[in-house]
Amino acid sequence: MKIEHLEERVNDYRTSIKTVVDKRLLWKTKTKALLLKTLKTLVKLYDIGWKVQELSWIHNNEAVNITFDSFPEELIDCTNQIPAFQFLPGGALIFSQAYNGDIYIFMLFPEIDNMNQENNMIELGIYPPETITEKLIVEKVDKFLKEMIQWEVPTLKNKVGY
Secondary structure, eight states: OOGGGGHHHHHHHHHHHHHHHHHHHHIIIIIHHHHHHHHHHHHHHSOSSEEEEEEEOGGGOEEEEEEEOSOOGGGHHHHTTSTTOOOOOOOEEEEEEOTTSOEEEEEEOOOOTTSOOTTOEEEEEEEOGGGOOHHHHHHHHHHHHHHHHHHHSOOOSSOOOO
């Protein structure tokens, strides 16, 4: 093989780097702002104890999430009837920019002390930043809420005891 044969691979490599840069730029100029705006609108519309966070992780990776931070105020009175009740903060829906510029969407369940955390995460997909729309964001929040409801009040598939 001659050195000249590498020209096609070198050009492909340049194109791949340009693609990553374009995706990361789109995140910075459009996608991140759309996520923040949409999620903050949901927090204002539906006050259920959640908040929006911007995260900056190692190697310039960034994320935006919506997480349950506090117990909904409208339900505080009912929890006072059970003094031992403890709200478990933590469940989160995360939109994270991957190393290649795509958006990795996943959710985390609240952490419970002394419990196995093997199934603490659900992956909801990897999307190019140009495909992130308000509609997609709302769909993922809907899926997140459904999963959190199922986590809070699981349906019993098997009878226990008898």
